[in-house]
Structure formats: structure tokens, C-alpha cells
Amino acid sequence: MKKRDAVAALAALAQDNRLDVFRLLVEAGPEGLPAGSVAGTLKLAPNTLTFHFDRLRDAGLVTVRRDGRSMIYAARFDTMNALLGYLTENCCEGRVEQCATPECASVDIPSLRKKERV
Amino acid sequence: MKKRDAVAALAALAQDNRLDVFRLLVEAGPEGLPAGSVAGTLKLAPNTLTFHFDRLRDAGLVTVRRDGRSMIYAARFDTMNALLGYLTENCCEGRVEQCATPECASVDIPSLRKKERV
DNA sequence: GCATTATTTCCATATCCATTGAAATATGAA
DNA sequence: TTCATATTTCAATGGATATGGAAATAATGC
Numbered sequence: 001m002k003k004r005d006a007v008a009a010l011a012a013l014a015q016d017n018r019l020d021v022f023r024l025l026v027e028a029g030p031e032g033l034p035a036g037s038v039a040g041t042l043k044l045a046p047n048t049l050t051f052h053f054d055r056l057r058d059a060g061l062v063t064v065r066r067d068g069r070s071m072i073y074a075a076r077f078d079t080m081n082a083l084l085g086y087l088t089e090n091c092c093e094g095r096v097e098q099c100a101t102p103e104c105a106s107v108d109i110p111s112l113r114k115k116e117r118v
Numbered sequence: 119m120k121k122r123d124a125v126a127a128l129a130a131l132a133q134d135n136r137l138d139v140f141r142l143l144v145e146a147g148p149e150g151l152p153a154g155s156v157a158g159t160l161k162l163a164p165n166t167l168t169f170h171f172d173r174l175r176d177a178g179l180v181t182v183r184r185d186g187r188s189m190i191y192a193a194r195f196d197t198m199n200a201l202l203g204y205l206t207e208n209c210c211e212g213r214v215e216q217c218a219t220p221e222c223a224s225v226d227i228p229s230l231r232k233k234e235r236v
Numbered sequence: 237g238c239a240t241t242a243t244t245t246c247c248a249t250a251t252c253c254a255t256t257g258a259a260a261t262a263t264g265a266a
Numbered sequence: 267t268t269c270a271t272a273t274t275t276c277a278a279t280g281g282a283t284a285t286g287g288a289a290a291t292a293a294t295g296c
Binding site: 152154167168188 | 272273274276
């Protein structure tokens with residue numbers, strides 16, 4: 001993942017309602033949820049929700065497909081994975097022991113020695 | 119980490135210059151870097167840099183201390199770690215195999231089954 | 237075709253964000 | 267004390283963001 005994409009993904013998740021939307025879609029799994037269902041659960045106006053979906057989609061964090069009258073949105077786990085990878089590599093570099101999640105803290109990861117700035 | 123803090127940290131990192139600043143501080147390690155050194159490396163105006171440092175600090179991502187005339191900023195690895203934990207728990211829940219970083223993908227983490235929404 | 241449901245598009249708006257220039261503060265050296 | 271260095275504070279500004287209302291589009295059923 002490039003820096004550009006990481007910033008986009010971070011910005012997409014850095015908003016209360018959007019983070020809720022994304023978490024809801026993550027819970028729902030790969031099948032996704034119709035927009036109306038998300039709107040109902042999170043009590044968001046449909047046009048507001050479209051706005052947020054657009055941003056998540058621009059950041060590559062969700063996919064859409066039509067099913068009858070409904071639009072089904074689903075989380076893109078691959079992008080989320082890439083974002084976690086980016087943050088781990090670029091924001092913990094050389095300090096794995098302090099920064100990696102506890103479960104991974106003891107694992108030495110050679111790839112974390114590399115750098116990149118764009 | 120609470121949702122509120124996660125959104126703050128995400129927002130702090132979701133900006134080109136700030137992400138650069140943070141990555142530079144991560145590279146520098148716990149000793150940190152004087153503001154002027156960061157400004158020089160990233161070619162940022164000192165007042166602009168202060169603005170970004172403030173936001174990183176509000177999000178708990180950096181610390182400051184004075185050393186003579188210089189202000190030394192340092193990355194807070196604990197907060198970054200907490201953010202990674204939050205994202206892994208809340209945005210990959212139940213799909214560890216798809217979403218956890220490769221190094222951890224095969225590890226089963228019981229704590230990742232829990233939920234929280236604030 | 238007409239009505240209904242689901243969602244998006246368009247427009248307006250208030251607020252927030254990032255940057256700039258100029259002035260202020262703090263520290264250290266002569 | 268005076269000067270230079272390092273950084274912050276303040277005020278102004280253009281641009282982006284999130285939300286709301288009203289209208290438009292798309293798909294389905296009658």
C-alpha cells in the first residue's frame with residue numbers, strides 16, 4: 001500500500017459515523033448489508049449515508065452491488081489488512097517490540113526494517 | 119482504546135504532512151527529534167509544524183519536552199500500538215484470517231471475538 | 237402506465253482544516 | 267543587557283467536510 005492510499009483509508013475511517021458504518025459492515029461479513037439496513041441501525045439520513053459510503057468506497061474500504069432496489073455494501077478486508085500492514089511497517093519500524101500488537105510483539109519481522117516515504 | 123480516541127488518532131494520521139512527521143519521529147525512536155530538525159527535513163514552515171504537532175499531541179501520538187531552546191518531539195508507541203489493537207479488534211472481528219497482518223494471520227486471538235460500539 | 241420503495245444527486249450552509257505572515261515568547265550566548 | 271536562535275501564538279483566508287431538504291433516478295408490483 002502506498003502512502004497516498006494509506007492517508008485516504010485513514011481519512012475515511014477518521015469520522016464517527018463512517019467508523020460506525022465500517023464496523024457494522026465488518027460485523028456483517030463479506031455478504032454485506034443493504035444501505036437501508038445500515039441507515040436504520042445507525043439512524044443516519046439516506047443522503048448522508050450515501051455521502052459516507054462514497055468516501056469509504058473512494059478509499060477502497062467498501063464495495064457495492066445492486067440487489068433489486070437495494071444497494072448492498074460490504075467491507076473490503078483486503079484493504080483493511082493492507083492499511084494495518086502499512087501502519088505496522090511505517091509507524092512502528094524498528095520498534096516492533098513496543099508497537100506490534102501484544103499477540104505479535106515477540107515475533108521478529110524482517111520486513112519491518114525497510115523504509116519508504118512518498 | 120475507546121472509539122473516541124481511535125477517531126482522534128486516525129484523524130491525526132490522516133494528513134499528508136502529519137503522517138510524514140509521525141513516520142519521521144518513529145524512525146527517530148524514543149529519543150525524539152527537535153522541531154527544527156523535523157521542519158528542515160520535511161520542509162515545513164515552523165508555525166505550520168507547530169499546528170501539526172499540536173494535533174498529534176492532542177491525539178496522544180507524540181510527546182514534547184524542552185531541551186534548551188529546542189522542543190523535542192517523540193512518537194508515542196503505546197498509542198500507536200493501541201490504535202492497531204483497536205483496528206484489529208473492531209474492524210476485522212471474526213475475520214482474523216482475512217484481515218490480520220500476514221505475520222499474525224495464523225494466530226487465533228480469543229480477544230478478537232468481543233464487540234464494542236461507543 | 238402508475239404507485240411504491242430504495243437510494244442517489246443537487247444545492248445550500250455552517251463548520252472545520254491547513255497554510256501563511258507577522259508578532260510574541262523563551263532560552264542561551266556575548 | 268542586547269542579540270540571535272528556536273518555537274509558538276494570533277489573525278486572516280481559501281478550501282474541504284458533514285449535514286439537511288428537495289428533487290431525481292432505479293427497480294418492482296399492480
